[in-house]
Amino acid sequence: MDERPEGNAAAVRRRRVFYIPGYDPFHPRRYRELYRKEAQAQAALSGYDIALVPRAGKGAGAGLATGPGPGSGAGGGRYGWRVEGRIEGAETRAEVEVLVWSDLVRASMGQSIAATYGQLARTAWIYLADGTLLRLARLRGGPIVAALYPVAVLLGQLLAALAGGAAVAGGLGWALGRAGLPAWGAVAAATLAGAALAVWALVRFKRLDHRLYAYYLMHDYAFGARGRGANPPALEARLAAFTAAIRAALDEDWDEVLVVGHSSGAHLAVSALADLIRAGVPDRGPALSFLSLGQVVPMVSFLPGAGRLRADLRFLSARDELVWIDVTAPGDGCAFALCDPVAVTGVAPPGQRWPLVLSAAFSQTLSPARWAEMRRQYFRLHFQYLSAFDNLPGRPDDYDYFRITAGPRTLAGRLGGRSPSPSRITRACARHRSLQ
Structure with missing residues (x-):
């Protein structure tokens, strides 16, 4: 039996975060700088303290954790940063790592x-x-x-x-x-x-x-369609590296291992986590959490060759080894907002548990002036999930990316008690539903 702590009861002092970006050819340092800038803005708005601090060892100033890994796109290292927070009366530390596939993106764009x-x-x-x-x-x-x-x-x-x-x-x-x-x-x-x-x-x-x-x-x-939804060999190899990195963290002394998949990175995270759980996770380990943001899963899962992804969606949606929260917003015109990616693909099992589909509600969580300024900036809004919101009500269960990644509560403890968005879409629309 899985004896990992219940998410609602678990306090977090030490967290390991793995961020899987979408189809992005740029060096992962852009995500560190985005995090730094937006965390400072959100902290000022919400009244807590958060800061990126140097990491120990070689490469600390650049946020580069040395050692073998999924690749930085620059030299094969592992790229990340450390976050320290004083949030909700608790002091926390998070190690954030970008699971990089930008080198594959650049190759596909040449x-x-x-x-x-x-x-x-x-x-x-x-x-x-x-x-x-x-x-x-x-x-x-x-x-x-x-x-x-x-x-x-x-x-x-x-x-x-x-x-x-x-x-x-x-x-x-x-x-x-x-x-x-x-x-x-x-x-x-x-x-x-x-x-x-x-x-x-x-x-x-x-x-x-x-x-x-x-x-x-x-x-x-x-890139998603060239194999009619099937992953090319290079991407499968990278997914195996992602899975290995996450699995290694589960054997370490963390309170929570949080995987964040943004845009196209959401369906990569689904497959990596499905592979991870199939292989087995420790009974007494950190809470395993998955946050998908601005997902575009149906663009791939609806394709005829996407049997691997459909099988992974079905499998992951019924597991109790993790908590999966999916956050999108109707204001994000690049995402399949409030679409349950498992259900709309037509592969929901009878015992489906995940994902819990929630709305970031940009029109409410951004101030009227900010929303009016941004509502036509479609690409910028697709990254708003990783940014500061200037009109959060201040409830503990608000969507706040920086409380989630650096705060003292697990993903389940922060968002797991919410009801699914009443506007979520669950009707099965895919023609192709094979799992092979």
Whole structure:
């Protein structure tokens, strides 16, 4: 029998946090700096103390914990930071580690312009051919708009480049013909010039992607769809490393081991934790908690080849070795807000326990002025779960990322007593439900 402490009764002085980011090519230091900035803001708003402090040993100043691990994307180390808090009358310490797969993301983004348009065609076919995109649209419109955005932008750029090239070719051909150049020469020169202009335009468009995010989003959706939902071997190997890191922490002296999966990182966390529990966890160990934030699980679990993920969702949803809280917000147009990822995929077992689906309610937990400022900043809102809220009521069970990761209560003790969001979506919409 599992004899780990009940979450509601357990006090936390020492916590190990594993953060799994979404599809992000950047170095994990950006998450440390985000945590530092937003924790200070939330502490000032909520009246507690929290600080990032240097870690002991080599690399402490950079937040780099040495040793083998899932990789930092820079040199194969393990990247994290230490947090000390004085919250709710208790002093706590947390060790936060980013489980990195940004190197895999960067590799998947190293595509030429032509290859990206090939990705667009293949990904669109996978989602459209058997009605998967339409089934996803029954859940939430926001993620579908986000999925169609790169398609529309990239096709618009292609049409604009071709139209510009055709206009230049036509005008130049006419001018060269009038100048007495033989017809074949005029056509060849004009065609070459038009093609060059079209290529130049596409290159210029790609250089603007740091503002448009069309290529980035296209690579994101293509990464999940390229195996029709099945993980590529490199990602499976990385998941095994994630599982090993979490398992090692369960043998150490922590009060809670908390896994946080954000965006695409949520479904990676599901598979890593399912593998972990199948292999066995210690009976007398830290409380094991899973917090999924801004999840986009259906974008993968609805695909025909996602049997592994569907099996993991079904398995994890009925386990008593962990607590799983899923937090989203309708204001986040990039997430499947308030969608129970197990139920909507159609794999909920009779004894489903998890996840407990809660709303971060951006329109209420952000002040009216802040909400008005941010409500059209779609990508920024997708990261709001990791940021400060300036209108929290101050209840112990508020969603506060920094109390959750650095406070004196387990995830179950803080949020487990809440009722599921009354607006949660549980209807099964997926066509593909096989577990293999």
